[in-house]
Amino acid sequence: MKTDERILQFFAEHEGTYLSGETLAKNLDMSRAAVWKAIQKLTEQGHVIDSQHHVGYRYQSGKVLSAPMIKQLTHNDWHIQLLGSVDSTNTYAKKMLARGDVTVPTMIVANQQTGGRGRLGRTFVSPADTGLYISFALPLPIGTLVLPGLLTTGTAVAVSRAIKKTIGIELDFKWVNDLLFKNRKVGGILTEAVMDFESQQVSAIVVGIGLNLQRPKNLDATLENKVGGMVTELTVSRNTIVAALCDEFVKLYAEYTDGSFLTAYRKRNIVIGRTITVKYGKELVTGVAKAIDEQGQLLVDTGDDIKIINSGEVLKVQLPNDVYQG
Numbered sequence: 001m002k003t004d005e006r007i008l009q010f011f012a013e014h015e016g017t018y019l020s021g022e023t024l025a026k027n028l029d030m031s032r033a034a035v036w037k038a039i040q041k042l043t044e045q046g047h048v049i050d051s052q053h054h055v056g057y058r059y060q061s062g063k064v065l066s067a068p069m070i071k072q073l074t075h076n077d078w079h080i081q082l083l084g085s086v087d088s089t090n091t092y093a094k095k096m097l098a099r100g101d102v103t104v105p106t107m108i109v110a111n112q113q114t115g116g117r118g119r120l121g122r123t124f125v126s127p128a129d130t131g132l133y134i135s136f137a138l139p140l141p142i143g144t145l146v147l148p149g150l151l152t153t154g155t156a157v158a159v160s161r162a163i164k165k166t167i168g169i170e171l172d173f174k175w176v177n178d179l180l181f182k183n184r185k186v187g188g189i190l191t192e193a194v195m196d197f198e199s200q201q202v203s204a205i206v207v208g209i210g211l212n213l214q215r216p217k218n219l220d221a222t223l224e225n226k227v228g229g230m231v232t233e234l235t236v237s238r239n240t241i242v243a244a245l246c247d248e249f250v251k252l253y254a255e256y257t258d259g260s261f262l263t264a265y266r267k268r269n270i271v272i273g274r275t276i277t278v279k280y281g282k283e284l285v286t287g288v289a290k291a292i293d294e295q296g297q298l299l300v301d302t303g304d305d306i307k308i309i310n311s312g313e314v315l316k317v318q319l320p321n322d323v324y325q326g
């Protein structure tokens, strides 16, 4: 590992702490001059390192998203692209994939979205600094099996694992793609396909994840009682959370088709036993959500028969008054 990478690693392990040049030099077995040089290099690369005379250096990872820091903290070799502000990371990812600019699995992260998109044409409020907006751009080698229902439910489990590891809270799921904490929506997943024009086949998948780590301010009246945040104050850096999420997603993507995560998904899903309204073909059907099957689909008992609902079709879930109703 290069000198600057070793320093970055040490900063990552001592988040939020001032480290003197001497401490860094001693622990990493290098000269003070080498430390100073490496810190200059890291600053030039875009890292924000606070330097206090007679105190030392502190990596300001808390507020600033940094691609090299995320890279340093992950345990996989997927590509990472960090954007300050973008309309939508999903739209961006789809464009890059369609143009052939992304040819290997890539995580695209933005600090802010000006046109964040949710399911069913909704918007996803995406202010700077308090949330995370991530799209996994996944080119599909010919013949790859894609099971969108399982990919979305599996992603929910991957996100919840990363949040448990880093923030320490347990998220609930509202089938199929809503992430809840304390009965408020704190995140959502939007899985989209990219079609190859010539072959008319799906050539890539984009899995978009939006998280309100802190509750967005100035929500409009319709969202006021529905949207929440995971924490009031962020004590873990977003780089750490993104890195954990990336690792969990990479693991999940390698094995999601076996559905082994479904036990965890079912355990924290709040929809089972509730009355829901779904679009089934051209009709609207109301029934009781009974179970989630092995493909991640919802089985709904309408009274006459059991309908099998896939991800695009739920319109309304009747939940107790204090629970987010999407």
Ligand code: BTN
Binding pocket: 087, 088, 089, 090, 091, 113, 115, 116, 117, 118, 119, 120, 122, 124, 132, 133, 134, 135, 177, 178, 187, 188, 189, 190, 208, 209, 210, 211
């Ligand atoms: C939903 O709640 O309906 C899904 C929300 C998905 C939001 C994420 S944020 C990152 C990615 N880019 C988008 O425009 N949408 C997804």
